[in-house]
Amino acid sequence: EVQLVESGGGLVQPGGSLRLSCAASGFTFSNYWMTWVRQAPGKGLEWVANINLDGSETYYVDSVKGRFTISRDNAKNSLYVQMNSLRAEDTAVYYCANKDRGDWGQGTLVTVSS
Amino acid sequence: QAVVTQEPSLTVSPGGTVTLTCGSSSGAVTSGHYPYWFQQKPGQAPRNLIYEISNKYSWTPTRFSGSLLGGKAALTLSGAQPDDEADYYCLLVYGGVGEVFGGGTKLTVL
Numbered sequence A: 001e002v003q004l005v006e007s008g009g010g011l012v013q014p015g016g017s018l019r020l021s022c023a024a025s026g027f028t029f030s031n032y033w034m035t036w037v038r039q040a041p042g043k044g045l046e047w048v049a050n051i052n053l054d055g056s057e058t059y060y061v062d063s064v065k066g067r068f069t070i071s072r073d074n075a076k077n078s079l080y081v082q083m084n085s086l087r088a089e090d091t092a093v094y095y096c097a098n099k100d101r102g103d104w105g106q107g108t109l110v111t112v113s114s
Numbered sequence B: 001q002a003v004v005t006q007e008p009s010l011t012v013s014p015g016g017t018v019t020l021t022c023g024s025s026s027g028a029v030t031s032g033h034y035p036y037w038f039q040q041k042p043g044q045a046p047r048n049l050i051y052e053i054s055n056k057y058s059w060t061p062t063r064f065s066g067s068l069l070g071g072k073a074a075l076t077l078s079g080a081q082p083d084d085e086a087d088y089y090c091l092l093v094y095g096g097v098g099e100v101f102g103g104g105t106k107l108t109v110l
Helices: none
Strands: A003-007 A010-012 A018-025 A034-039 A045-051 A058-060 A068-073 A078-083 A092-098 A108-112 B004-006 B009-012 B017-024 B036-040 B047-051 B064-069 B072-078 B086-094 B098-101 B105-109
Touching: A003 A092, A018 A034, A018 A092, A018 A108, A034 A068, A034 A078, A045 A068, A045 A078, A045 B086, A045 B098, A058 A068, A058 B098, B004 B086, B009 B017, B017 B086, B017 B105, B047 B064, B072 B086
Parallel strands: A010 A108, B009 B105
Antiparallel strands: A003 A018, A018 A078, A034 A045, A034 A092, A045 A058, A068 A078, A092 A108, B004 B017, B017 B072, B036 B047, B036 B086, B064 B072, B086 B098, B086 B105
8 A cells, every 4th residue: 555654744933944754655665756745724736846766856846945955765765855944934734745656645734833 | 937827716517517727827738748637625635637638547537538728738527526526736847947736726516
């Protein structure tokens, strides 16, 4: 059974940092690009970042460039996003996804508030 | 980054047919945008429906189909069922830059 399980969400103050993790199982993790997608409360989906098979290529939405860093550890079948300088507008449910296979995690909520 | 546009809301009668569209501010949507379509119901993660214009996943109901129509990506639902009431999102790939979701279409089956 394929599983993507996100963790690391929570409440953080503006300007703070958070690292989200996504543990993958049930498929050959190293064979797929991986994606972070977020959804602010009551809003639509927003693509956040992609990473290629070995982590040598990364792409970001303009609003997080320079603040977020996507990475992966294929030995641990894990995807990460390091989020720095967090802003209120980063408040959202963050989903880990294997877009090509159609696998999604259940999401983890990040709330940026004082 | 480009803006991807979808109809904010549409209504279809049970058993009816409806087409949702997905446009790009940068011009016509082409196969090079690898259009994806997703369905999301309240409180759930998105679910993939269509990839690369018209390809279906094993779980995609046959009543859903994808195409390019008039410079846009299109998702057609033929024979709508109450269970199809959901938000639908398209995603376009902009090579070397990133990807962009449309704002979503809220589909009502009524």
